Amino acid sequence: MHFSRRQLLQNTAAGFGSLALASLLADDARASSGSAVSSLLGTPHFPPKAKRVIFLFMKGGPSHMDTFDYKPQLQKDDGKPLPFEKPRVQFAPTSNLLASPWKFKQYGESGISVSELFPHVAECVDDLCIINSLHGTNPAHGGASMKLHTGSDVFVRPSMGAWVTYGLGTENQNLPGFITICPTLAHGGTKNWGSAFLPASVSGTPIGNASQPSDQARVKYVQNARLSLDAQRMQLDLTQSMNREFLETTGPDSELEARIQSFELAFRMQTEMPEALDLESETEATHKLYGIDNETTADFGRQCLMARRFAERGVRFVQITHSNTEVQWDQHGNLRKGHTQNAAEVDLPIAGLLTDLKTRGLLDDTLVLWGGEFGRTPTCQGSGQDGRDHNPEGFTMWMAGAGLKTGIQYGATDEYGYYAVENKVHLHDLHATILHLLGLDHEQLAYRHAGRDFRLTDVAGNVVHDLFA
CATH class of the missing domain: 1.10.287 (Helix Hairpins)
Incomplete structure (x- = not known):
């Protein structure tokens, strides 16, 4: 049967007013029926410690032995050959050991040593849970970034934010459950925040990208x-x-x-x-706290403030990316200049975010994650004795917030910082731990696709219970 446009409108007009309500009611119906489309307000598997995640992604791979993993022996043996075998697979050749150009100092009641690159974050060290024993599988940016974001470095899989949103939904009907601010378009690009075979509604919503200033970032x-x-x-x-x-x-x-x-x-x-996105509604003191009044810190400071505003409005997963298009954290050369510039851009804003979340009581149920796709080698790359290569064998990430022990360092790399050797934490373990803090069992958060069940941790992953308060 064919309808004219007038007939179609006459026949459907009576239902227009009920469609929006039907859409909302259908969310609950789908949740109870087990449909593939996640519910607006998901139900955790067990009581969560955290309600949301803010992921501070340092693209390029910060050097752990120059930031949060102090290695006195590396300082002593500067210029000497590495006394054990390098990994079988390396990204590029390196030579002898290279001491950190930066001094370390103990901070807080915990007495944790932090590099002078991060004087403001160091003042928050008693709120941090530092994992010094991360390890992955891929020494290339693309594969390592995909592994960190999706759990796979060889296949297109749903991103961490998509899995979290699929499992828990959003607390705000008017905003996406997963937002990524100024994401990089390189090394996996949209796949790092995509939903793959999960419903499109849980994919990350990008606000701007890494090639434009954050004050121009819009949906x-x-x-x-x-x-x-x-x-x-x-x-x-x-x-x-x-x-x-x-x-x-x-x-x-x-x-x-x-x-x-x-x-x-x-x-x-x-x-x-x-x-x-209207940051002008914030006070002058808040802008200063995040470094928005300073040319060096303004760009990343705006991202951090946006993240807080989205978090308090019920967005489940917020990622912000530091990806200086000229420098990044990928210092195969010019380590001193590059890491100094990068740290100066993010140190104050990150400390401001932690302080603001804590002051507002949001840190009690917000999980903050900091790190890059891998670390750097303790051995030198380049003729100028001023560079480090990629190193997925052992590196550092830190977390803060809901449900975590604070003021601790967990695990360790060897005396030079090349390999994770004590209480090793694989990226699958990190994912399992994050999901657990959100009340999700990583083995139960699965999705059937192409004839098998998939999950963020694939067939691996162990929750690191030692990190929990």
């Missing part, structure tokens, strides 16, 4: 300059009614259901996203 097309909200609502209701009629004909279709959810979210974001 594309978040507002319609031509149509009013009422007119847009009418258009969307018509489209959604057609989509739902199609579903009734074809049966369940997770991709179409996710698209319907994405359309609804895109409409609702117009009312809240601009306000969430």
